[in-house]
Amino acid sequence: MPSEFSGKHVTVAGLGVSGVPAAKVLHGLGAHVTVVNDGADERARTQAAELEALGVTVRLGDGAASDSGSAAGLPEGTELIVTAPGWKPTKPLFTAAEQAGVPVWGDVELAWRLRGHGGRKAAPWLAVTGTNGKTTTVQMLASILAAAGLRTAAVGNIGVSLLDAVTGDTEYDVLAVELSSYQLHWAPSLRAHSAVVLNLAADHLDWHGSMEAYAADKGRVYEGNQVACVYNVADRATEDLVRAADVEEGCRAVGFTLGTPGPSQLGVVEGLLVDRAFVEDRHKSAQELAEVSDVNPPAPHNIANALAAAALARAYGVPAAAVRDGLRAFTPDAHRIAHVADVDGVAYVDDSKATNTHAAEASLAAYEPIVWIAGGLAKGATFDELVAGAAKRLRGAVLIGADRALIREALARHAPEVPVVDLDRTDTGAMPQAVREARRLAEPGDTVLLAPACASMDMFTNYNKRGDAFAEAVRELGA
Known part of the structure; x- marks a missing residue:
């Protein structure tokens, strides 16, 4: 049976982990697919x-991905663009698409529209976004489900x-979607069963252009929630996004807090995670879900x-009971x-994934006293608020990386x-020295x-490599 894409001329912007699957799926649905990609590396x-072996046209480093900035830059006959999420909205390709009246979707939008295709079950989506904690929360959610x-x-932005x-x-019965x-910027039709914005802090502003635009794209996850x-009760900006969202009738606002929950909230009472939102009488009763000790690790931001x-x-x-069992079964990713x-009585903790000040703030709040190893590429961040908040917890600090002077x-x-x-x-050999200096201070x-x-790229390939180097240096201490 022909699909809506049969014979349609679709340009896929970008290869990588999203572009290649998009091109394959569209080609399989009968579309005429042209892939454009800025890079031409191995x-x-x-x-x-x-892709070319399948019959897909691919242009590397030129064509529509160039900086021509005109409608002529679109591959001939383009009726739809499906873009990799990392391509900025200011790309000349998208300017050309707007001038030509060509819609632009992301791979998430394409996936949303293909739910139920071919008679498959259209599983509902439980969606998670936020500046920090997305991957951990989605993995916890999948474990609970x-x-x-x-x-x-x-x-989504993780796993499958x-x-x-x-x-x-x-x-699937239901999907846990990061x-x-x-991705949200390019997903105008997405309508989740339920969704959360975990937190909001300045990040990726070079891509979005402003904090307001960044927050607005995050807030898209609430549109049409059922x-x-x-x-997050502790982050008023997330509640503001809920208030601004156009949702289905009957959809509720549900808060989470590390304190005692009010009606329509989940929170913590005497070492227990409790629910006052999804109970018969949320004004007078609460449901125990799990113990704080069931959360691994039980740091405040991870409990959130x-x-x-x-x-x-x-x-x-x-x-x-499934919440408790799912949290107990969950194992966090490395770093x-x-x-x-x-x-020698000192704990060594790897939170290399704390690549911005918001994440580091949560990590520093989980321990006391701390010898802090910090630094790398600041990405335009400032550190006064972070340091002022953590100062009383610090025993010492060891600084590495290109922008350590800012810290x-x-x-x-x-x-x-x-x-x-x-x-x-700023060489990778700095990490063993940093660990030795931290040991001296601790x-x-x-x-x-x-x-x-x-960020880690001034010294390491990624934050995983940075964390691995830290762990190896710690193991050498105990050898």
């Missing part, structure tokens, strides 16, 4: 060869691609992630407040009594915390 050439006996997967999830052979601000818009995941699961009708070892200056202003070791090097009972508050 990986791109390999992916191009794979699985504990309830549901066929599910963690998809959304296109594979909606077009593959597996029929969505970035980039059952629950989940927000667990509450957000629980809220989405409960919105879908998951029983309380997320991961305890590496105890050496050093903030420490001098807001924590002048804290001893600072400034390692004047006392029994302290935590040496790698929470860089910066």
Whole structure:
């Protein structure tokens, strides 16, 4: 049976983890597909060869991906563009598309529109976005849903691609979907069963252009929600996004808090995660979901992630016991407040994933006293607020990376009594030296915390490699 894409001329912007599946799916649906990609490195050439073998046209480094900025820059006959999420809205290709009246979708939009294609079950989406904590929350949510006996997967900006999830052979009951601000920008039709914005802090502003635009794209996740818009009580901006959203009649605002929950909230009472939102009488009663100790690790921001995941699961009708069982079964990914070892009474914790100040703030709030290893590429961030908030927790600091001076200056202003070791090097060998210096500063009972508050690419391929280097250096201490 012909699809709506049969014979349609579709341009896919970008190769990579989203572009290649999009091109394959569209080609399989009978579309005439042209892929354009700025880069022409070995990986791109390999992916191009794979697609060309199927009959897909691929242009590397020129054509519509060029900076021509005119409608003529569109591949001839283009009726639709499906873009990789990382392509900025200011790209000349999209200017040309707007001038020509050609719609632009992201891979998430394409996946949303293909739900139920070919008679498959159109599984509802439980969507998660926010500046930090998305991946952990989605994985917790998938674990909870699985504990309830549901066929599910963690998809989107993580794990299984959304296109594979909606077009593959597996029929899911419900999907736990991680969505970035980039993906939401290009997904105008998305209407989730329920969704959460975990938190909002300045990030990716070079892509979005302003904090207002960034927040607006995050807020798209609430549009058309059916059952629950989940927000962070401690982050008023997330509640404001709920208030601004156009949702289905009967959809509720549900908050999560690390304090005692009010009606229509989930929170913490005497070491228990409790639900006062999805109970028969939320004004007078509460449902115990799990113990704080069931959350791994039980750091404050991770408990918040667990509450957000629980809220989405409960919105879908998951029983309380499945929340507990799912949280107990959950194992966090590496480099997320991961305890590496105890050496001479000092705990060493790897939170290399804390690549911005918001994430580092949450990590620093979880321990005391701390010898802090920080630094890298600041990406335009400032550190005064972060340092001022953490100053009383700091035993010392060891600074690495290209922009360490920015953190050093903030420490001098807001924590002048804290001893600072400034390692004047940006090679990977700096990490073992940083760990040794941290050991020298630490006392029994302290935590040496790698929470860089910066990106890693000045010294390492990615934050995973940075965390691996830290863990290896710690293991050498205990050898």
